[in-house]
Amino acid sequence: MTGRAALLALALLGCAPSGAGFEALPAAPIAFVYRSVEETQRVLDEAEARASAGRPVAEHELDLKLDRLGKLDATSSEQRLARDQQGHLALFATREKRLELPASLPRGARPLAWSPGRQLMFSWKQRETYHLFEWNPESGEVRQLTTGTESQIGGCFGPERAIAWVQIDVVEGRYVTRIWIRRPGEAPRPVSDGPRDSQPSWSPAGGRLVFAAQDASGGSLLRWVDPLGTERGSYGPGRSPRFSPDGAWIVYSGRSAHGWRLRRMHADGTGKRTLGTSGFEESDPAVSPDGRFVVFAVTKNEQSPISRLFVRSFDGSGDRQLEFAGSGLLPVW
Numbered sequence: 001m002t003g004r005a006a007l008l009a010l011a012l013l014g015c016a017p018s019g020a021g022f023e024a025l026p027a028a029p030i031a032f033v034y035r036s037v038e039e040t041q042r043v044l045d046e047a048e049a050r051a052s053a054g055r056p057v058a059e060h061e062l063d064l065k066l067d068r069l070g071k072l073d074a075t076s077s078e079q080r081l082a083r084d085q086q087g088h089l090a091l092f093a094t095r096e097k098r099l100e101l102p103a104s105l106p107r108g109a110r111p112l113a114w115s116p117g118r119q120l121m122f123s124w125k126q127r128e129t130y131h132l133f134e135w136n137p138e139s140g141e142v143r144q145l146t147t148g149t150e151s152q153i154g155g156c157f158g159p160e161r162a163i164a165w166v167q168i169d170v171v172e173g174r175y176v177t178r179i180w181i182r183r184p185g186e187a188p189r190p191v192s193d194g195p196r197d198s199q200p201s202w203s204p205a206g207g208r209l210v211f212a213a214q215d216a217s218g219g220s221l222l223r224w225v226d227p228l229g230t231e232r233g234s235y236g237p238g239r240s241p242r243f244s245p246d247g248a249w250i251v252y253s254g255r256s257a258h259g260w261r262l263r264r265m266h267a268d269g270t271g272k273r274t275l276g277t278s279g280f281e282e283s284d285p286a287v288s289p290d291g292r293f294v295v296f297a298v299t300k301n302e303q304s305p306i307s308r309l310f311v312r313s314f315d316g317s318g319d320r321q322l323e324f325a326g327s328g329l330l331p332v333w
Helices: 003-015 037-052 059-068 076-086
Strands: 030-035 088-093 098-100 110-114 120-126 129-135 142-144 152-157 163-171 174-182 198-202 209-214 220-225 232-237 239-243 249-256 259-266 281-287 293-299 308-313 327-332
Touching: 030 037, 030 110, 037 076, 110 152, 110 327, 120 152, 129 152, 152 198, 163 198, 174 209, 198 239, 209 239, 220 239, 232 249, 239 281, 249 281, 281 327, 293 327, 308 327
Parallel strands: 259 281
Antiparallel strands: 030 088, 030 327, 088 098, 110 120, 120 129, 129 142, 152 163, 163 174, 198 209, 209 220, 220 232, 239 249, 249 259, 281 293, 293 308
């Protein structure tokens, strides 16, 4: 399939069954990484070229090119691809179906979580290190949340202005990613052991923090810890966990016989069930502020380097595609 044919096929993902209109969705905007049609096309062309050469590449591998930006030995085509990969942190106003690119947010920023007061946490590479920042949509003010020589590449808000993040550490001579937390008035501390922990989500009540970890076979496993105590445990296979705003549910992406599909379970791990289906690969779910809907990323297959965003009712019905030209990933609602 040529790049342009693939781009057309991507647009046709919108032919899923439609549910209630967009006017039923909450007014709160969805933050995500947006790539224009031109950027999406060049990413597709690069993926096709690698596949033709016998080197198929997944999205996370292409993201390694982000570090080619600004390097003296990077070619102009590599730097352009790196910029295409970065995309833009965008907002989608669901009821108006309007795409916005806030001028106060830097290119390459990755949205992570909204606070209860609707401040957006994002990660961004400052000089040579990734840190977490907080953006106020009303004033446009950006405030740095983390510092230091270690990179913080993911995170979320906890109760009472606590935060959790994914930090790249050196432990016994090797790089590992662990979950760290910081509560007001306390020193930061790790709450997971690694070696590949990511995607934290903190329950609103504060008693449980869920994250994705690597299992013994290299697959993805959902674990949890009590950030204020010593209890910890596992939920079983899965990735991209997110608590619902009331803390009663966790939505996540689980592997099935047909690929990655959205699932949900109670906060204690019981009541696991599939959360609808689109017939495509489904990942990175985020629950709406009112708890009635889920936004998620959809790709045609696991090797696809681009995705579109869909919204689904929390009962698993009524898919609708967010309507904008280009592609989107990593939604936060």
